[in-house]
Amino acid sequence: MARRILEVDDIQQLRQGERGAWLSIAAYIVLSGLKLTIGFLFLSEALQADGWNNLTDIIASVAVLIGLRISQKPPDEDHPYGHYRAETIAALIASFIMATVGLQVLITTVRSIFSGSSTVPNMLTGWVALGCAVVMFGVYTYNKRLADRIRNQALLAAAQDNRSDALVSIGAAVGIFGAQLGMPWLDPVAALTVGVIICKTAWCIFRDATHTLTDGFDELQLNNIRATIEKTKGVCAIRDVKARLHGSHVLVDVVVLVDPQLTLIEGHLISDNIESRMKRKHNIASVHVHVEPLAEALEHHEHT
Template sequence: MYGSSDVQGAGTRGTTGHEMRTIQRAGFLSIVGNVVLFGIKLAAGLTSGSIAVVADAWHTLSDSISSIVLLVGARTARKPADDDHPFGHGRAELISTVMIGTILGMIGITFALDAVERLFHHEGAHYTDFTLWVVGFSILAKEAMAQYAFAVARKTGYSSVKADGWHHRSDALSSLLLLVGILAGGRFWWMDSALALGVSVFLGYTSYSILKEAFSPLLGEAPPEELETRIQEVVRRTQPEGPDIHHLHVHHYGRHTEVTFHVVLDGETSLRKAHEIVSVIEQDLRRELGLEATIHVEPFETWKDRQLRRRARSKEPPADPGA
């Protein structure tokens, strides 16, 4: 979820109208291109009796389903916050990413079972020149679609568009595997089922990668050390003395990110002054990192007593609280 480029300005930012149009364009192009490729690959698979090519065709059609899910998820994620969803609908994008990964995994399992059944029945395939040309064209077309999706993902920051790009890439690579197998081993009756199993394994791995990336922020991943350091730097400008912040939690809601943490202030600080200090910190975090912060103020004396009790329980000598 996080990368070094995600720390700066990775928090609260809405999707602009131009970005939404770019995502929609990518989705519509993906749907049309995949439907066309599905038709010619299915024809090639049926005429040659190749379950591997048919599996690859359905893999391609699944990209269209993924693109539809992508468009629906992106539109839902753009909806503003309401009474029932005070943090917005940003996680709809992650949910659509999970759906894309799940679809891919189900297709992989289905064709793996079909390939095993054909192995048991000694069923082969008879490849033609038409099959070779269709698979070769599909490789080039799908890689071009993948590159376009990756470019849109970099521009908009949408993980579901990136997942759609990996879906295209997986299709291109599975077609490449088919092409190599057809050229190298078309004489062996078992080659088609072996290729179908290879495609299924690749689909499963791609599904796992997509689901892992989506589930991590949904379940609540720990913030990267770089982000913690940046937050601490912002706090230090206002609070140069005293302990570091603690109890830092980061919550992602798509493009909206909330952070909560504790800051330690002198126990004699007035309520008005404490409010002024945390307000400055919240404004700086919003302006510099795009984060919406909720800060809990803890008196220095309370923090010190807790640290001393913790050290006593662990039988370690107490450290300098101000270090």
């Protein structure tokens, strides 16, 4: 029954995450259309670059949405732990899309600079960029809070993308207003800055996603988990403790050493206590505890 309740809660959280993905998609559709149209009509390379960035962000947000949908599938014979890692794969795909766009923006802008073509964009394009920045900061705030609450990696990646998009729009506005003040080179420089920010954000998301997919785990968090287990009543020592991420879920495997005089029931109670403390202190619901007698473990250690 407890496992069933947990699965229902997980699905509800993933559905909440979908709302964040849909909000990003809607915002990107409107903003990309506005930026590209105004950028082309009023000759702003920075705003055009920002618009292309938002257009491809639609694809990244769709990838996140698909990942969230797949994560809701129940465990089966091939996936006994469920499909939660689809969230991480979605974040990885989003990073590839962002990197492609960032490189394209950089290449296009560099070509424009070397061709010697420079135009002064209309002031309207700067105000459009600032207005879009405000909108994207609002989307970022919503998605960041939601991702933290439901502990969803894919939505957190989308929120980071939202934040970078807001910063990109501010950079575009700075370049446009600078061009109006007699520095036309600021507009392509702002476009270059846009490309660099996109590539940096893509790298950060790629790094975190690959770290998770290769079973990497934060050492500080693992030490905190170890400290909690060590303080559990009845635990004499910890022989081994491991943790890994499965989507937004943490899976913990621990071997604890206990008094060899304890009964089977007493050892089982220690395991239950560890599991409850992990849930209460670290919000970890999946903990596999293996109990070994302290004397036999020490004897084995001496022989080896």
